[in-house]
Amino acid sequence: MYIIKNIDIYAPAALGRKDILVGGTQILAIEESLEALVSSLPRGRVRVIDGSGSIAIPGLVDNHLHITGGGGEGGFTSRTPEMEFSRIAAAGVTSVVGTLGTDASTRSMNNLLAKVKALREQGISAWCYSGNYQLPLRTVTGNLTDDIVLIEEIIGAGEVAIADHRSSQPSPAELTRLASQARVGGLLSGKAGTLNIHVGAGTEGISLLEEAVAGSEIPRTQFVPTHMGRDQALLNQGISWALAGGYVDFTACTVQQFLDEGEIRCSSALNMLLDNGVPLDRISFSSDAGGSLPDFNEQGEYQGMTVGSCTSLLDEVRLAVHVEGLDLPTALAPVTENPAKRLKLQGKGRLQAGNDADLVILDQQSLKPLQVFARGTLISEGGADS
Structure with a gap:
């Protein structure tokens, strides 16, 4: 048992300075003061943590990352390794949703499901x-x-690629059919x-998603497009979609080369979407960690890659606050409450009793x-390097 x-x-809403009681796997109470409770408990029953000079936020919910590794577009030696639990934890991520990517030949759903079980x-x-x-x-x-x-750990479908030379070039009808099956x-x-x-x-x-929605009874909330900050044109489409x-x-x-070529950081995109009237609860960030950030030339030839990290989520929260001038509750919502609510992850994304x-x-x-x-266990101390 812990009292912070x-x-x-x-x-993520600002609650002010309070005490937090953690017991078992749950938050038992958030109160102005739990001093009386502390003094009533047997010595050694509870660990008291002084939170002075610190902030408590919900564990981050990373709704798109490659826990079994990714890459492979440059041949077998370019395959990235499985993600390590310690690196995920040190980044402040406590809930993950894994996905396969380009390579479903040397990586499999069985492998992905086994990794999910291992992380649990x-x-x-x-x-x-x-x-x-x-x-x-x-x-x-x-x-x-x-x-x-039938499989408790599987909560949706994806990631299905569109607008990409590595995709199977799906039609609107095929996307609609998949969305229907997932729904x-x-x-x-x-x-x-x-x-x-x-x-x-x-x-x-x-545009394929717009066609799929326009030509069917499937609501647009059934589709979740990601990587929406690739450039301003795609961001503008995302604003209209949201x-x-x-x-x-x-x-x-991301990497500096992508930013130089026009990619827009999550923190900047958040500011732009809010300025254009997009409701905050429609926006989420994910790390894409474990996957490769491949570089292709104009002929579609592989040039090299970088491997993504979970630390990027808190990096973007800091940039949203320190560079974009957003308040901390706004910066936190896309990596806590918003993805948890959208994915129906009960008990996740908010600090509240229960x-x-x-x-x-x-x-x-x-x-x-x-x-x-x-879930009530201290899994990392000291943080992670960005």
Whole structure:
């Protein structure tokens, strides 16, 4: 049992300076003072943490990352390794949703599902999507709906690629069919059942999604396009999509070359979307960690890569506050409450009594992680290097 005293709480809403009681896997209480409770408990029963000069935030929810590794576009030696639990935890991430990517030949859904189970055993909450870039999707049971209904850890489908030379060039009808299968799976199992869409650098952007929605009864909330900050044109499409009621996800991992070529950081994109009237709850960030950041020339030839990291999520939170001038509750929502609510991850994304005790203690000035708790267990101390 832990009591964290005198800490400024962002749930992500600002709650002021309070005490937090953690017992078992849950937050038991958040009160102005728990001093009386502390004094009533037997010595040694509770560990008291002084939160002075610190901030408590919800554990981060990373809704799109490659926990079994990614890459491979440059041949076998360019395959990236499986992600390590310690690196995820040190980045303040306590809930993850894994996905396959380009390579579903040397990586499999069975491998992905096993990694999800391993991360759960190590102490964080983990789920995954069923599928990959290309159609037909690689699934566990042979049927997307069955995967979502029958396998607890599978909560949706993806990442299916569009506007990318590595995709299978799907039609609007094919995307609609997949979204329908995922939706039915979600309805039958009480899960989100969304279709995670990788949006590549093609000039068509998300026009296929607009066609799929216009030509069917599937609501646009069933599709979640990610990598929406590739350039200003795609961001503008994302603004229109979100204003019409859809969700948009932005990728925190990037490199300077991509920024020089026009990619827009999550923190900057957040400011732009809010300025254009997009509701905050429509916006999320994900790291794309574990996957490669491949560089292709104009002929589509592989030039090299960098590997994404979970630390990019808190990097973007800090930039949103220190550079973009946004308040901390606004900067935190896309990596906590918003993805948790969209994906129906019960007990996640908010600091409140009864929720899972997933929380991160940050230094008040630098906003860097000092301690990370997942389901009431201290899983990391000292933070991670960006």
